[in-house]
Amino acid sequence: MSDTYQAIANSPMGKALFGAINLPIPVILDRWQPGQASFIKGRVLVGAANGSTGVDTILSTLKGAPEAQLSVLANTSTATELQKKAGKAGVDAENYTATREDDAKFKGLVFDATGIQNPDELKALWEFFHPVIRKLEKCARVVVIGRTPEKQTGVTRVAQRALEGFTRSVGKEIKKGATVQLVYVDEGAEAQLASPLHFFLSPKSAYVSAQIVRVTESGFKAAKFDWNKPLAGKKALVTGGSRGIGAAIAEVLARDGATVTVLDIPPMAEDLSKVAAQIGGDTLELDITAPEAPDAIAAKGKEIGGFDVIVHNAGVTRDKMLGNMPEKFWDMVLDINIASQLRINEKLLGDGAINQGGSIISISSIAGIAGNLGQTNYGASKAAVIGMIDAFKDEYAEKGITINAVAPGFIETQMTAAIPFTIREAGRRMNAMSQGGQPVDVAETIAFFASPASQGLTGNVVRVCGQMLLGA
Ligand code: NAD
Numbered sequence: 001m002s003d004t005y006q007a008i009a010n011s012p013m014g015k016a017l018f019g020a021i022n023l024p025i026p027v028i029l030d031r032w033q034p035g036q037a038s039f040i041k042g043r044v045l046v047g048a049a050n051g052s053t054g055v056d057t058i059l060s061t062l063k064g065a066p067e068a069q070l071s072v073l074a075n076t077s078t079a080t081e082l083q084k085k086a087g088k089a090g091v092d093a094e095n096y097t098a099t100r101e102d103d104a105k106f107k108g109l110v111f112d113a114t115g116i117q118n119p120d121e122l123k124a125l126w127e128f129f130h131p132v133i134r135k136l137e138k139c140a141r142v143v144v145i146g147r148t149p150e151k152q153t154g155v156t157r158v159a160q161r162a163l164e165g166f167t168r169s170v171g172k173e174i175k176k177g178a179t180v181q182l183v184y185v186d187e188g189a190e191a192q193l194a195s196p197l198h199f200f201l202s203p204k205s206a207y208v209s210a211q212i213v214r215v216t217e218s219g220f221k222a223a224k225f226d227w228n229k230p231l232a233g234k235k236a237l238v239t240g241g242s243r244g245i246g247a248a249i250a251e252v253l254a255r256d257g258a259t260v261t262v263l264d265i266p267p268m269a270e271d272l273s274k275v276a277a278q279i280g281g282d283t284l285e286l287d288i289t290a291p292e293a294p295d296a297i298a299a300k301g302k303e304i305g306g307f308d309v310i311v312h313n314a315g316v317t318r319d320k321m322l323g324n325m326p327e328k329f330w331d332m333v334l335d336i337n338i339a340s341q342l343r344i345n346e347k348l349l350g351d352g353a354i355n356q357g358g359s360i361i362s363i364s365s366i367a368g369i370a371g372n373l374g375q376t377n378y379g380a381s382k383a384a385v386i387g388m389i390d391a392f393k394d395e396y397a398e399k400g401i402t403i404n405a406v407a408p409g410f411i412e413t414q415m416t417a418a419i420p421f422t423i424r425e426a427g428r429r430m431n432a433m434s435q436g437g438q439p440v441d442v443a444e445t446i447a448f449f450a451s452p453a454s455q456g457l458t459g460n461v462v463r464v465c466g467q468m469l470l471g472a
Contacts, residue, residue, distance in 0.1 A: 409465025
C-alpha cells in the first residue's frame with residue numbers, strides 16, 4: 001500500500017514546504033536489497049563500561065562484517081582495553097577522539113553496559129553517547145548490551161533496569177530513520193549475542209526500534225550454518241501465507257534457504273499456489289480451526305522429516321465495541337488467533353513433528369499490548385499470544401525448541417488499507433518514524449527468530465512498530 005504523504009514530503013518541493021511549517025518528513029528507510037551485505041555499511045563506534053563481558057562477541061561479529069569499519073572511542077576509561085581486545089581479535093580499530101565540534105559521522109554505535117553495577121556507573125552511558133549521539137548518519141543503528149535485570153540483585157538490578165528507559169528515550173531523540181535496541185544477556189551467554197547483533201546492525205531491522213530482547217544460554221547447539229543462507233535445509237510452515245504479511249514471511253524464509261509450506265483457507269487456494277510457485281514451496285489448503293487441522297499439519301510435518309520453523313501468522317479482526325459485539329465475532333477471533341495455535345502446537349510437539357533446534361514464532365499485535373478501541377476480542381487474542389510464549393518457553397526449551405512472538409504496529413497491508421482514512425493516517429504517524437511498516441519488516445524479524453543462530457532467544461516479544469507511541 002502506498003503512503004502518499006511520505007511520497008510528497010520527500011519530493012524536493014514537499015521537503016521545503018513541510019520543513020517550513022514543521023510537519024514531520026518521514027525518512028525513506030534503508031531496507032535490505034538483494035546482493036547487499038547484511039550489515040550496515042559505515043563506521044561503527046564501540047564502547048564499554050568497566051568490567052563488561054560482551055565485547056569479545058561484539059568484536060568477533062564485526063570482524064565478520066568488512067563493510068563495517070570499527071572505531072573505538074578513545075576518551076573513555078575502557079578505550080585502551082578495547083583497543084587491545086580488537087588487536088587480539090584481529091579487527092582493525094581506529095582510535096577516535098570525540099569532540100562535539102568534529103564532523104565525524106557514524107552508521108552504528110554499540111555500547112556494552114553489562115559491567116554497570118550501580119546507578120553512579122550509569123554515567124558511562126553519558127560519557128559514551130553524549131559526544132556522538134548527534135553524529136549519526138541516516139538509518140543508523142544503536143545497540144546497548146545489558147545484564148538481564150531479573151537475574152541480578154540489589155543495586156545492580158536497579159542500574160540494569162535503567163537501561164530500558166535510557167534506550168527508549170534515545171529512540172525518541174535520534175530521528176532520521178535511526179533505530180536503537182537493548183539486548184539483555186545472561187552471564188555466560190555472551191556468545192549468543194551474535195544473532196541479535198547481526199540483526200540489529202543490519203538494514204533488515206529497518207522498522208524495529210526501542211525493543212528489548214533477552215538472551216540466555218541454550219542447551220542446544222546448532223550445527224554450522226551460513227549467515228547468508230541460515231535456513232538452508234530447513235523446513236518451514238507459514239499459516240495465512242497467501243497474501244500480506246504471511247506471503248512476505250514465506251518469501252523471506254525461502255530467501256534464507258528454507259523450503260516453505262504455505263497454508264491458507266481453501267477459498268484462498270489460487271493466491272496460495274502463486275506464492276508457493278514463486279518460492280518453490282508447497283501448499284496446505286486448510287482452515288486452522290477445523291477439527292482435523294492439527295492432525296493434517298502434523299502429518300505433513302512427518303511426511304517431510306519434521307518442521308524446523310512454525311510461523312503462526314493467520315489472524316483476523318472482527319471489530320465492534322464490546323456492547324455491540326456479536327458472540328460469533330468473539331468466538332471466531334479467539335479461535336483463529338490463539339486457541340487453534342495451542343491445539344496445533346500440542347499436536348506437533350506430541351507427534352515429534354517439530355525438529356530439535358526448531359522455532360515457533362507467533363504474530364501478536366500492538367493491540368495485544370496497548371489495547372484498542374473496538375478490539376476487545378482481538379486485543380485479548382493477541383495478548384494471549386504473548387501469554388503462550390511465556391507459558392511454554394521453559395517446557396519447549398527442554399526439547400531444544402524456541403518460542404517467540406512478533407508484535408506488528410501499523411503495517412501497510414490489505415488489513416490496514418480497509419481502516420477508515422483518518423484512523424489510518426493517525427496509525428501511520430503515531431510512531432517515532434512517522435510512517436507505517438512494510439510486511440517485509442515483520443518477515444525479517446521472523447527470520448531473525450527462525451535462524452539457527454537464535455537458539456539463545458526464547459520467550460521474547462519484539463514489536464515491529466517504528467517505536468509506536470502506544471504501549472510500552
Ligand atoms: P491478512 O488478512 O492480509 O492475512 C491473513 C491471512 O490469514 C489471510 O490470507 C487469511 O485467509 C488467513 N486466515 C484467516 N483465517 C484463517 C484460518 N482460519 N485458517 C487459515 N488461514 C486463515 O492480514 P495481515 O495484515 O497480513 O496480517 C497477518 C497477521 O499479522 C495477522 O495475525 C494479523 O493479526 C497480524 N497483524 C497485522 C497488522 C497489520 O498492520 N497489518 C498489525 C498487527 C498484527
